Amino acid sequence: xxxxxxxxxxxxxxxxxxxxxxxxxxxxxxxxxxxxxxxxxxxxxxxxxxxxxxxxxxxxxxxxxxxxxxxxxxxxxxxxxxxxxxxxxxxxxxxxxxxxxxxxxxxxxxxxxxxxxxxxxxxxxxxxxxxxxxxxxxxxxxxxxxxxxxxxxxxxxxxxxxxxxxxxxxxxxxxxxxxxxxxxxxxxxxxxxxxxxxxxxxxxxxxxxxxxxxxxxxxxxxxxxxxxxxxxxxxxxxxxxxxxxxxxxxxxxxxxxxxx
Amino acid sequence: xxxxxxxxxxxxxxxxxxxxxxxxxxxxxxxxxxxxxxxxxxxxxxxxxxxxxxxxxxxxxxxxxxxxxxxxxxxxxxxxxxxxxxxxxxxxxxxxxxxxxxxxxxxxxxxxxxxxxxxxxxxxxxxxxxxxxxxxxxxxxxxxxxxxxxxxxxxxxxxxxxxxxxxxxxxxxxxxxxxxxxxxxxxxxxxxxxxxxxxxxxxxxxxxxxxxxxxxxxxxxxxxxxxxxxxxxxxxxxxxxxxxxxxxxxxxxxxxxxxxxxxx
Numbered sequence: 001x002x003x004x005x006x007x008x009x010x011x012x013x014x015x016x017x018x019x020x021x022x023x024x025x026x027x028x029x030x031x032x033x034x035x036x037x038x039x040x041x042x043x044x045x046x047x048x049x050x051x052x053x054x055x056x057x058x059x060x061x062x063x064x065x066x067x068x069x070x071x072x073x074x075x076x077x078x079x080x081x082x083x084x085x086x087x088x089x090x091x092x093x094x095x096x097x098x099x100x101x102x103x104x105x106x107x108x109x110x111x112x113x114x115x116x117x118x119x120x121x122x123x124x125x126x127x128x129x130x131x132x133x134x135x136x137x138x139x140x141x142x143x144x145x146x147x148x149x150x151x152x153x154x155x156x157x158x159x160x161x162x163x164x165x166x167x168x169x170x171x172x173x174x175x176x177x178x179x180x181x182x183x184x185x186x187x188x189x190x191x192x193x194x195x196x197x198x199x200x201x202x203x204x205x206x207x208x209x210x211x212x213x214x215x216x217x218x219x220x221x222x223x224x225x226x227x228x229x230x231x232x233x234x235x236x237x238x239x240x241x242x243x244x245x246x247x248x249x250x251x252x253x254x255x256x257x258x259x260x
Numbered sequence: 261x262x263x264x265x266x267x268x269x270x271x272x273x274x275x276x277x278x279x280x281x282x283x284x285x286x287x288x289x290x291x292x293x294x295x296x297x298x299x300x301x302x303x304x305x306x307x308x309x310x311x312x313x314x315x316x317x318x319x320x321x322x323x324x325x326x327x328x329x330x331x332x333x334x335x336x337x338x339x340x341x342x343x344x345x346x347x348x349x350x351x352x353x354x355x356x357x358x359x360x361x362x363x364x365x366x367x368x369x370x371x372x373x374x375x376x377x378x379x380x381x382x383x384x385x386x387x388x389x390x391x392x393x394x395x396x397x398x399x400x401x402x403x404x405x406x407x408x409x410x411x412x413x414x415x416x417x418x419x420x421x422x423x424x425x426x427x428x429x430x431x432x433x434x435x436x437x438x439x440x441x442x443x444x445x446x447x448x449x450x451x452x453x454x455x456x457x458x459x460x461x462x463x464x465x466x467x468x469x470x471x472x473x474x475x476x477x478x479x480x481x482x483x484x485x486x487x488x489x490x491x492x493x494x495x496x497x498x499x500x501x502x503x504x505x506x507x508x509x510x511x512x513x514x515x516x517x518x519x520x521x522x523x524x
Contacts, residue, residue, distance in 0.1 A: 058425045081427030088421055098293060098418060099469055099478040108418060111411040112426035118411075144472055164426065 009072065010034045010168050010200050011057060016066035018052055026052050030066070030225045034217075036167070039194045039201045041211030041231075044221035050204045053221055054172055057202070058086060071167075082113055085161030085169035087154075089176060094153065096146035102156050103141040106131055109163030131163040135189060151182030158189065168200040169193075175207075187214050264498055273384030273451070273494055273504070275392050279399040280448045280460070281490035285468075285482035286406045287444045288461040290437055292469070293417050298348065299336070299438065300458040302355040303445040306332040308454040309358040310446070311379045312365035321379060322391055325449055326398075329442035332358065337438045341431070382453030382505025384494065395447050402440050409433055414475055451490070452505035460486065463512040470519050485515050 011034040018027040027049045034040055044050050055061040057068065059075055068075040071083060109131065110124040120128075132138045135155040140148065145156060154174055161169050171190075175183045191214060193199045205211050211218055212231040220226040220234070227234060264270055291297055310328030314321030332354055339350040366376060378386045406413070415423040416430050424430045441461075448457045468482035493508030500507075 060421065060424060079427070081425065084425060086422050086425040088419065095293075097469065097472075099473060099475050100414075100418065101474045104414075104475050105418065108411075108415045108422075109426075111415050112423075112428055114411065116408045144474075146472070160422075 009069065010036055010038070011202075012069040012072075013057070014067045014069075016053075016056060016063045016068065018049070018056060018061065018063050025064075025223060027056075027063075027221070028224050030221070032219060032225065032228045034168070034200060034202065036200055037194070037198045039190075039214065039216045040203065041215030041218045042202065042204045042221060043206065043208055043211050043218060044226075046206060048222040050206075050221050051172060054170060054202070054204050058084070058170060082164045083167045085109075085164050085166035087157045087161050087169060087171040087174050089172045089174070098146060100145050101141065102132070102137060102143050102145055102148070102159075103128060105145050105156055106141075106159045106163050109160040112164070127163050127165065128159075131159040134162055134193070135159045149182075150178045151186060154178060154182075154186060155189070158193075162193070166199070168202065170202045170204075172204045173206065174203070175205075175210075183210070190214065264495065269385055269387070270494070270498060272387045272389060272392050274491070276387045276395045277384065277451045277490040277494055277508075278487060279395050280444075280451050281486040282483060283399050283402045283406075283444050284448060284461045285464050285479065285486045286403065287437075287441050288465040289468075289475075289479055289482060290413055290417050291441060292462055292465045297458065297462045298351050299333075299441060300445055300461045302336070302351045302358075303329045303333060303442050304449075304454045304457040305355045305362070306358040306442075307446045307449055307457075308379070309362040309365065311449065311454065312362045312369070312376070315375060316365050316369040320390070322394060322446065322449065325446040326443060328358070329446045330439055333438045333442035334435065337435055378453070379449060380453050380455055381503055382449070382451050382456060382508075384451060384504050387450045391450060395450075398443055398447055402443055405436065405440060409436065413437060452508055456505045456509045459509040459512060460490075463509070463516055464489065467512070467516040467519050470516075470523055485512065489515065 013033070014031050016027060016030040017025055019025045030053065042050050042053065052061065056063050057070075059078070070078045071080065073079075106128045107120055107124065110120060110127060114120070114124070129138065129141075132141055135158050137152065137155050137159060140152065140156075145153060148156065157174075158169075175186055178186065187210060190201060190203070194201050201215075203211065203215060212235065215231060217228065218231050218234050219228045288300075291299060307325040307329045310325035311321040313319075313328065314324035317324070336350050336354055339345050340347045345353075375386075412423070412428050412433050415426070415428060416433055420430055444461065445457050448460055452460050464482040464486040465478075467485055468478045471478070471481060473481065489508050489511040493511050494504055496502065496511070497504040497507040
């Protein structure tokens with residue numbers, strides 16, 4: 001496994017295993033470390049444990065065994081959650097009738113930083129505006145989120161994550177149900193954020209071609225960590241076949257509408 | 261018109277009614293958007309068991325109703341979290357269970373009487389001055405708590421998982437919301453009665469949602485509909501000699517239908 005440099009680690013997983021209610025392991029002995037500025041793509045077959053791993057890294061699920069460190073702190077003692085941004089799988093939860101403007105949704109990214117009773121300050125409003133600017137959505141700030149297109153909504157959720165001023169953003173299958181052209185623009189935006197803000201990104205996706213093209217590191221998860229390498233090495237070593245076997249072509253061609 | 265205010269019971273009715281009208285949509289918006297409207301109905305039936313217990317033990321039924329609703333709300337949330345029982349089944353169990361308990365308690369205290377009828381369908385005549393103080397105090401408590409947790413509640417309602425990742429203690433806030441819902445339901449008993457409370461909590465919010473405004477504007481519109489309906493309901497029922505609770509709920513429904521028609 002790769003060497004672990006503790007000083008710049010954003011996330012460090014050591015021997016993570018997970019099972020639901022003593023069933024078979026969903027994840028087994030997974031270790032890797034993520035450094036500042038990395039753009040990690042997590043890939044693997046459906047049911048391979050990608051989303052479970054993401055939830056463990058976000059503290060939403062507790063691993064059955066192993067340890068996780070966020071910014072050098074044990075996850076149980078980690079307090080500074082504003083360093084972490086999260087863009088959940090859009091189709092999984094979004095209600096188009098929810099009464100909220102774009103501005104109100106992005107402002108949620110500032111909420112956890114403010115205590116009880118505190119109204120948003122002018123500084124918060126500026127952060128919201130800046131975040132909308134980053135994703136090029138300022139002109140839509142008074143619009144209902146439910147009235148936007150899928151791609152625009154996805155930008156709003158990125159803006160919400162950015163408003164937190166995070167050092168790392170986790171994205172769970174962010175482009176499910178979004179058309180190809182919008183997807184391209186979306187990944188352009190991610191690349192820009194990764195380069196210009198030195199923002200660390202963790203992208204969970206079943207779209208191998210996207211991950212191979214965009215990410216700087218790839219983790220292939222199929223219960224175990226099959227490989228952790230650059231996209232180039234992945235294609236060269238035949239890592240894909242190890243995970244997907246002979247079904248590889250089939251999976252590459254059924255992109256749309258899949259979730260885990 | 262002004263003769264209305266010569267009756268002290270009408271004044272008490274207005275006082276209690278307006279307080280309840282103000283807090284009902286504040287709780288309602290979070291319940292409706294979280295697909296949790298049915299909890300208002302369940303808690304109202306639990307309150308009925310509380311009322312029956314109060315009548316049997318000769319304690320102020322409002323107080324026993326509050327106690328029963330708050331305790332059950334915590335139990336319901338626990339059951340939902342344990343995931344051993346589906347959320348709706350937990351509600352169904354509490355709804356029919358407490359109704360059964362209420363009926364048994366009522367039969368123990370020598371059957372149905374006028375008093376009980378008032379609690380079922382609401383009667384501002386039953387509002388005592390001490391009830392107004394209780395409703396005002398708890399109403400203020402609910403209002404302050406919602407204001408204090410407003411940001412967190414909005415975030416959790418919109419996207420619970422992201423709220424949790426951002427460090428908001430979602431479990432604790434969910435429990436607080438459900439306890440506040442229980443308080444609101446029991447406070448509304450004297451005004452609209454056990455069987456119609458859910459309507460006051462849900463209908464003004466659902467009506468406001470049709471207009472597709474921002475979250476804040478939606479709350480304000482729901483508040484206006486709710487307060488208007490309660491005031492108009494009390495006045496109409498006074499002059500036309502109608503049941504107050506039913507009149508209030510019918511007015512909220514009328515506004516709902518009008519909004520739907522105007523939208524078309």
